[in-house]
Amino acid sequence: MPRSARLLRIMAVLVLVNTGAFGVQLVAGSRWPEPVDHLLSPFVAALAALLCGQALHASAQPWVRRFWRQSAWGMWCIAAALVLRFAQVLTGAGQLVPPLTALQSVGAALLSWAVLRIPLGLRTRAERVALALDLCTLLVAATVLLWHCFGTTALVAFTGGAHSTAGSNVGPIMGAALVAVFLGAKAALAGSERLSRRTLSWRAVAALIGGMGSAVSVLLTTRPDVDAQTLLFPLASFTTGLSAAFHLKDGAAGTRPAGRRRRYSVLPYLAVAGVDALLVYTAVADTADRLLVVAAAVVLTGLVVVRQLIAFGENDALLTRLGRQERQLRHDATHDALTGLANRALFNERVEAALRDPAGRQRVSVALVDLDDFKSVNDTLGHAVGDGLLVAVAGRMRANVRAGDTVARLGGDEFAILFQDCDGDAVDGALARIAEAVQIPVEVEGHLLVARASFGVVSAGGADLEGDLLRRADIAMYQAKALGEGGFQRYRPGMEARANQRVRLAAELAAAVDEEQFVVHYQPVVTLPDGRLTGAEALVRWQHPVRGLLGPGEFVSAAEETGLIVPLGRYVLREATREAAGWDGGRTVAVNVSARQLQREDFPADVAAALRDSGLPAHRLTVEITESTAVGGGATQDTLRELRALGVRIALDDFGTGQSTLSLLASCPVDQIKLDRSFVPGPGPDAIAGAVLQLARALGIEAVAEGVETAHQARRLHELGYTLAQGYHFGRPEPAAGTRIRRAVTGLTSSRTMVGP
Structure with missing residues (x-):
């Protein structure tokens, strides 16, 4: 115990x-x-x-x-x-x-x-006023009741009937009793986060008992x-x-808080009831203090009226807040918290309502909208920037539809639009306006971003369920993505077959990763003008058991969408470092890395393990990233810095086709830039290729020209000052097989072969 x-x-x-x-x-x-x-x-x-x-x-x-x-x-x-x-x-x-x-x-x-x-x-002014009124009610009632019960008796007991000196003797008795009432009321009505309700209640009883001693003694004056x-x-x-x-x-340690002061207390009402009973008694008995009791009853009535008015005001404010919260909860349940658009539940509800209307059913269209390459924004720039882009896109969609149309965010970067009482041409026009508005650059947290979207459109036609509409719109949207970013496609019968093919491709790709059905080919990187082999770029191929050898365009996008790009990239990295370790002459190998890989904290450890297991020196490995990957801060930049600390070189691939190129060269830890094939000189102006080379030289960065397919291009690049190049003119991607790469380049060592007509 x-x-x-x-x-x-x-x-x-x-x-x-x-x-x-x-x-x-x-x-x-x-x-x-x-x-x-x-x-x-x-x-x-x-x-x-x-x-x-x-x-x-x-x-x-x-x-x-x-x-x-x-x-x-x-x-x-x-x-x-x-x-x-x-x-x-x-x-x-x-x-x-x-x-x-x-x-x-x-x-x-x-x-x-x-x-x-x-x-x-107390937290509000209304609570403070209500407590003051409760205390006043108790004190007024206590004063009247104490005077009636003890006042006259006290006068007689302490003055022997000499009323002229009564004040000095009755005052301490009444004062002590009223202080006791006040302290008891304070303890009973107070609220504390560390004193429980019954702790305060018993302390109130103690205060009343201790302070009422003199008054009770008056009742025992006949018993000395x-x-x-x-x-x-x-x-x-x-x-x-x-x-x-x-x-x-x-x-006692505060683990069980008692909470705030109660809004309602029965004590003031008990005090009023006591005075009312005394009022009835004094009226019947015609006592000398009847007028005092009547006056007290009037005062208490006023206090109670004011108290009730305050209570009514608090209740009204509470009901108003509850109504506002109920509306907010109803809105939150049917709207997206980030963009303020309708959510999937509300969108499905409105589609279902539109389909139930036989008259307008044939004029109902649903468009599914998906932002192209949005995941790379989240992976490289962070979710805060991605959320800002979603909010901007949502506002532009809403601004380019009619008031009766519904724009919804279904999740992630997927949106949907419900067009009612709108024919096909009007829907196409609205989607064209939305696509144009979405592509307007938007600045989010200091980053200038350009978004593109793919649209899949379906009209109600014979569809009976809203889910069927969304499914068909989704099929059309993926068809639009397959045909190129930034377009829209209407659903046509037969598109399901291509959608099923996409699903099968994802399943086959997962099995291919598990069974390592991939091979790595290497495209030479040579010096100009002598054609000396300095290294190669590793390029993955899929040795499909049925379809044969597949290029990256057949499966890389699916690998990105499913996340399989991470184990696939890890496989390519280990194979490339193992092969390159056997090359002589200090030749380098370049490996392409996705945004998903750079976002992973264990990627630098994967690189270090591949170098350690293969024995390849770190400076002979080049990690190639795209501009859209490099613009990300946070984890991406941390990973790049860790790779540089290992001694690995960083190359910026497809230079000139992404965003924020100049700022990247100043902020990103890059050793090499690779001029995109679209800027390789052909018949006509070659100012961009020359400008990129001058910029690289000014920043002390190595420049490589990609996509060189003719001797004319090789000669012109050499004249501009390029010393490194790669392309079909020097060799197609092939398996390494040790000396096979060297034989493929042997015929390129004469300057005539390199730059001749």
Whole structure:
């Protein structure tokens, strides 16, 4: 059994014995010496002080500890005063009265101050006004009831009927009683996150019992042999100790908060009911204080009216907030949180409603919209930039449809548009406007982005379900993606076969990764003009068991969509480093890396493991990334820095076709740029190729020309100053097979072969 429970049981027994003895004395008169009446009171007060001390040591919050510290010291002062009271009664020593009175006053002050400093838990002005009105109601009612019950009796008892001196004698009695009412009301109405409700309630009872002692003594003026303090002090001490015990039980460390002050309390209404009953009695008995009671009833009526008006206002505000929250919840349940567009549930609901209308069914169209290459924005620039782009695209879609049409975000970068009462030409026109608006550059967090979208469109026709419409629109949208980014396709019968083919391709690709059905080919990189082999670029091929050897255009996009590009890229990296380790002359190998790989924290570790297992020096490995991959910050830039720290070279592939090219050269850790084949000189201007070379030289970056297919292009690139090139003119991608690469380049070593006509 906890120590606090044992102390509380001992207190309960002592209080029961003391109360029984007081009852016997009240009924049968005093049957024992007077000091016996005061014997148990100090022990009960001391036990209450011990319980308050336990509550102090078990509390964590500073103000709670202060509350129980003041309570404990207050009870110790009361216990000391009761000891002196016992000694004074036992010996009749009058000199003990002043210290007794001082200790009792200090104890009462400490206990009262602890209650006064309890937080009220008020958050609004209305709550503060309501509490003030409740306290006023209680004090007015208590004043009237106390005066009627004790005032006249006190005057007679303390003045012997001399009403001229009544004020000085009745004042302390009424004052102490009203302070007790105020403290009890404060404790009962207060709210705290660290003191439980029953802890405060029992402390309120203790305050009332302790402060009402003088008033109760007035009722016993005809019994000088009975001292009411011998009953009230133990009861007040016991309820104080009970409050501390409940605090210990309810969680003194604050793990079980009691919450805010209650909005509703029955105490003010009980006070009003008491005054109403007194009003009826004084009217019937025609007592002298009838007018005072009537005045008090009028005041209380006013206080209650004001209190109710405040309560009505709070209820109205609460109902308004609830209505607003209900509307917000209803909106959130049917709208996308990011863009504010309709979500999938609302879109399906509106499509279903449109299909139920036989008259307008043939004029219902659904367009499914998917942003092209949006995942690379998230992978390279981060989700915050991606979200900003989605918000911008959503706003442009909404601005280019009619008010009756529905634009929805189904999830990710997938949108849908419901056109009602709109023929095919009008739908096509709206989609053309949306496609044009989406492609307008938008700046998001300092990045200038250009979005493109693919559209799949289907009209209701014979479709009976909204899900069927979306499925067919999805098939048409993927057909648009397959034909090229930024277009839209209408659904036509037979498109399902191509969609099924795409699904089969993904499944076959997963099996191919598991079975390592891939081979790596290498395209030479040579010097100009002598054609000396300096390295090769690793290019993956799929040795399909049925379709034969497939180029990357057949499967890389599917690998990106399914995430299989990560294990596929890991395979190419290990194969390329293993092959290149056997090349002589310090030749390098370049491996293409996707945005997904760069976003993975373990990619630098994969590179380090491949170099370690193959024995290839790090400076002979070049990692090729695209501009759209390199513009990403965060994880992408961290990965590039870790690769540079390993000694691996970084190349920027397809240079000139992406975004933010110039800023990339200044911020991205690049060792080499590869001029895109579209800028290789042909018959006509070659200013871009020359400008790129000058820019690379100015920044100390190596430049490689890709896509060289003719001797004329090789000669012109050499004249411009290029010293490295690759393309079909020098060799097609082939398996490495050790010396096979060297033989493929042997015939290119003469300058005539390289730059001749």
